[in-house]
Amino acid sequence: MRRILIVNGPNMGHLGRRQPEIYGDATLDSLISAVKTAFAADDIAIDHFQSDIEGEIVHRLLQADDEADIAGIVLNAAAYTHTSVAIADAVAAIAKPVVEVHMSNVAAREQVRQRSLIAPYCAGTITGFGALSYFLAVKALIS
Ligand code: DQA
Numbered sequence: 001m002r003r004i005l006i007v008n009g010p011n012m013g014h015l016g017r018r019q020p021e022i023y024g025d026a027t028l029d030s031l032i033s034a035v036k037t038a039f040a041a042d043d044i045a046i047d048h049f050q051s052d053i054e055g056e057i058v059h060r061l062l063q064a065d066d067e068a069d070i071a072g073i074v075l076n077a078a079a080y081t082h083t084s085v086a087i088a089d090a091v092a093a094i095a096k097p098v099v100e101v102h103m104s105n106v107a108a109r110e111q112v113r114q115r116s117l118i119a120p121y122c123a124g125t126i127t128g129f130g131a132l133s134y135f136l137a138v139k140a141l142i143s
Contacts, residue, residue, distance in 0.1 A: 001043050001044070001045050001069070002043070002044055002045070002069060002071040002142070003044070003045045003046070003047055003067070003069045003070045003071065003143070004039070004045070004046055004047070004070070004071060004072055004073070004074060004138050004141055005046075005047045005048075005049065005055070005060075005064050005067075005070050005072075005073045005074070006032065006035070006046060006047070006048045006073075006074045006075075006076075006134065006138075007049050007050075007051070007057060007060055007061065007073060007074070007075045007077075008028065008048070008049070008050040008051075008075070008076050008078065009051070009052070009057055009075075009076060009077040009078035009079065009080045009081070009087075010051075010052040010053075010064070010078050010079055010101065011052065011078055011079065011091060012050055012078050012082060013028055013050050013052070014025070015027055015028040016028070016030075017030065018049060019068075022103075022104050023103050023104065023130070024103070024130050024131065026131055028050060031131050031132065031134065032046065032048045032069055033133050035135060035138060037140075038135060038138075039138055039142075040073055040094050043140065044138070044142055046138070047070070054080055054084055054086055054087065055086070057077065057080065057084075057087055057090075058067055058086050058087055058090045061073065061075075061087070061090040061091065061094055061098075062093065063095065064094065064096060064104075065093075065095060065096055067092040071096075071097075071141060071142065072096055072097040072098065072099065072123075072141035072142075073094075073096055073097070073098045073141075074098075074099050074101055074134060074137040074138060075098050075099070075100055075118065075122070076100075076101045076102060076103070076133075076134075077100070077118055081100070081102070081106075081113075081116050081117065081118055082112055082113055082115055082116065083117070084117060084119065085117060086103055086118075087117070088117040088118045088121060091118050091121040091122060092120075092121040097123040097141060098118075098121065098122045098123060098139075099122060099123055099124055099125070099126060099137040099140050099141055100116065100118055100119055100122040100124070100125040100126070100127075101125070101126045101127070101134055101136075101137045102125075102126075102127040102128065102133060103129075103130050103131065103133055104127070104128060104129075104130075105127055105128030106126040106128075107127065107128075108128070123140070123141075124140060126140070
């Protein structure tokens, strides 16, 4: 069984209550459960890690590089996407493929969200499809 690690950054744990007009009303737990269910038939296990703390995200990414059965990583670094050289460096440092995801279409939002420091080190970016962004990212990694 291959594993895919989904990493969510700051404020993503508040999904469901957080600006539902932008991020919808599903909780993070229900979103991750739905992704797990969708890919179980493909013999893909989904691991999930959420943290509001930059260094913990760096640590989890580096740790994943040593976990042989992790085939790739889906990363929604949330606001750290736009600010974190440390997370960008971690993505660059690891050998596992990383797909950047965003629920909202960051290209159509405030200017500060239009720059991603991590995108240059990712296999690709999926943005703007709400919860579906995560499904598409897992699909991209396993294809
Ligand atoms: C986000 C977009 C970011 O700009 C924002 O800071 C988030 C969520 C998204 O999934 O649309 O927290 O990554």
